[in-house]
Amino acid sequence: MPHRAAPHEAFADPASVRGAASRSTATTTTGNSACTVEFEAIGRTFAPATTRGATALPPVLRDISLTVRPGEVLAILGTSGCGKSTLLRIAGGLDSPTIGQVRIDGSPVAGIDPRCAVGFQEPRLLPWRNVTENVALGLPRGTPRAAGRARVAELIELVGLAAFAGHRPQAISGGMAQRASLARALARNPGVLLLDEPFGALDALTRLKMQDLLLDVHAQAPTTVLLVTHDVDEALQLADRIILLGRPDNDTRAGATIVQELTVPGARPRDRGSAELAELRGRLLAGLGIDRHGEARGLAATSTIPAFPY
Amino acid sequence: MTETVPRTLPRTLPRTSARTVPDATAFAASAPAARTARAPRRPLASRGWIALGGGAVLPVLILAAWQLTTALGVFTMAQLPSPAMVWQAGVDLFASGLLGQYAAISTQRVLIGFAVGAALGIALGALVGLSRAADVLFAPTLGAIRAVPSLAWVPLLILWLKIGEESKLTLIAIGAFFPVYTTVSAALRHVDRQLVEAGRAFGLRRARLFTAVQLPAVIPAVVSGLRLALAQAWLFLVAAELIASSMGLGFLLIDSQNNGRIDRILLAIILLAILGKLTDAAVGLFERWANRKWA
Numbered sequence A: 001m002p003h004r005a006a007p008h009e010a011f012a013d014p015a016s017v018r019g020a021a022s023r024s025t026a027t028t029t030t031g032n033s034a035c036t037v038e039f040e041a042i043g044r045t046f047a048p049a050t051t052r053g054a055t056a057l058p059p060v061l062r063d064i065s066l067t068v069r070p071g072e073v074l075a076i077l078g079t080s081g082c083g084k085s086t087l088l089r090i091a092g093g094l095d096s097p098t099i100g101q102v103r104i105d106g107s108p109v110a111g112i113d114p115r116c117a118v119g120f121q122e123p124r125l126l127p128w129r130n131v132t133e134n135v136a137l138g139l140p141r142g143t144p145r146a147a148g149r150a151r152v153a154e155l156i157e158l159v160g161l162a163a164f165a166g167h168r169p170q171a172i173s174g175g176m177a178q179r180a181s182l183a184r185a186l187a188r189n190p191g192v193l194l195l196d197e198p199f200g201a202l203d204a205l206t207r208l209k210m211q212d213l214l215l216d217v218h219a220q221a222p223t224t225v226l227l228v229t230h231d232v233d234e235a236l237q238l239a240d241r242i243i244l245l246g247r248p249d250n251d252t253r254a255g256a257t258i259v260q261e262l263t264v265p266g267a268r269p270r271d272r273g274s275a276e277l278a279e280l281r282g283r284l285l286a287g288l289g290i291d292r293h294g295e296a297r298g299l300a301a302t303s304t305i306p307a308f309p310y
Numbered sequence B: 001m002t003e004t005v006p007r008t009l010p011r012t013l014p015r016t017s018a019r020t021v022p023d024a025t026a027f028a029a030s031a032p033a034a035r036t037a038r039a040p041r042r043p044l045a046s047r048g049w050i051a052l053g054g055g056a057v058l059p060v061l062i063l064a065a066w067q068l069t070t071a072l073g074v075f076t077m078a079q080l081p082s083p084a085m086v087w088q089a090g091v092d093l094f095a096s097g098l099l100g101q102y103a104a105i106s107t108q109r110v111l112i113g114f115a116v117g118a119a120l121g122i123a124l125g126a127l128v129g130l131s132r133a134a135d136v137l138f139a140p141t142l143g144a145i146r147a148v149p150s151l152a153w154v155p156l157l158i159l160w161l162k163i164g165e166e167s168k169l170t171l172i173a174i175g176a177f178f179p180v181y182t183t184v185s186a187a188l189r190h191v192d193r194q195l196v197e198a199g200r201a202f203g204l205r206r207a208r209l210f211t212a213v214q215l216p217a218v219i220p221a222v223v224s225g226l227r228l229a230l231a232q233a234w235l236f237l238v239a240a241e242l243i244a245s246s247m248g249l250g251f252l253l254i255d256s257q258n259n260g261r262i263d264r265i266l267l268a269i270i271l272l273a274i275l276g277k278l279t280d281a282a283v284g285l286f287e288r289w290a291n292r293k294w295a
């Protein structure tokens, strides 16, 4: 377990005070401080691939309204293909909503936003650059050379790739590439960190380590984090708040919206086995369409805490 | 749920994973005993001098067959002179200074025409590949110009530019332009969108995006386009010199045809083969370097 000063433990409800608590500890932070992210009635409908004779596609997202507080860690859960990546891309200005708008610290997002850094679902490393050079791509423009080099080396060490710093992406494994991609996003020192299943390709052990790493980094530099994940336990472990995207039961309209929103109790690092979390876990799994005796579906089998006995 | 197969080792034992597995072919070619050596043995066929020697086998065989058929009198002298006669023709021409001059002027034309054509090809290819508007505007016209057979340009170029160097250089530049233009524009259009998006997400735009992401991504394609263009430049050189010139290897060909000097024709053909191969090998070295660096 990483050493952590655990400054939050004095607070009963971290979700409400996370921003303030983190800011007070963030003495080493340079560059952006955490930003507020507001989604205002977001809807997204993709245009059909061919313009001729094609019927309009159903919306992917609709009516998404949400405010993410500065320094908050928000997990976005949902089934595959429900629009999690789309929502994240809209937040970062990589995609634009069909209706509604996103505001970061009050100003509307139009085009790629320099306050955000993205960890894509795929590593997306430049194949002709080695790990160090790829991570350096994330540095904010105008970073002094020496400071940049030190920061990159520190991040590479942090994600456990020091021995592979000089390797090209094709010479490292998929999970390593994903860690390099995470380091690249962290190098940006962003006001909003957008992570799309950053630990999806990692083995269980490395995944736990990287989760702790993310919490460490977050404790040091209080960025707002939007974390897309399909792992309920990961969401419960990392997030202050979790939203579940999907279609409400009694709603026939197409398009995913927020069907559940819950605040995770307790300060981080959380006890992965607590009964309170297990209750939330059951609710989230039910929301994902997995019944509460879901061992047979395989999801519960990956869990470190027993399913809540209903 | 997880799309990518997790194959990372935990941080405690990282050094054993990637990179240490050499080419599968290296194992195939090496004796079992060689496995204990630190550096894997390179396959036999990829060693420099063996590759060179292997490449010389066929020319030597052809030369031997040529010598044999002429010695046995299979063909008359007028049909196929012996290698010694061709060699002698070369020595004579060299002594008179013409051979060196012809080879030099032809090489010079190819290099200048190639440089101009390739530079224009890269510029226009980049424009058409990067800009949708330029694509709409230029691509159809350039495609049509490309469809014109090379010889069709010759009368026009001679009328416009006379029989001087310009007409030949222009023709060669046209020949070199299209392979470069085509490969550059196509490669730029097909640069991995996700990589470009990642570059933009990290604040790269315009010139910096081009030099950091798009250009490196297309370099291997561009270099192979350059290699094609060089071959095309030699092709267009001969076309230009056959029709309108007073010097050069193409001129040597047509002049020897008029004089019935079949030995000199063979000499010119062999020289074209050697010069073409040498320039191609030079670009090939550059290509290997570029692929190591960028691919």
Ligand SMILES: Nc1ncnc2c1ncn2[C@@H]1O[C@H](COP(=O)(O)OP(=O)(O)OP(=O)(O)O)[C@@H](O)[C@H]1O
Binding pocket: A046, A047, A060, A078, A079, A080, A081, A082, A083, A084, A085, A086, A087, A121, A230
């Ligand atoms: N550029 C696009 N054009 C058309 N449709 C798109 C585009 N991008 C996404 N979609 C559609 O939007 C829906 C949501 O895609 P998205 O990538 O956001 O899903 P996701 O929740 O991230 O899924 P996963 O967990 O598998 O990554 C999908 O049905 C997909 O087909």
Ligand SMILES: [Mg+2]
Binding pocket: A084, A085, A086, A121, A196
């Ligand atoms: Mg996704």
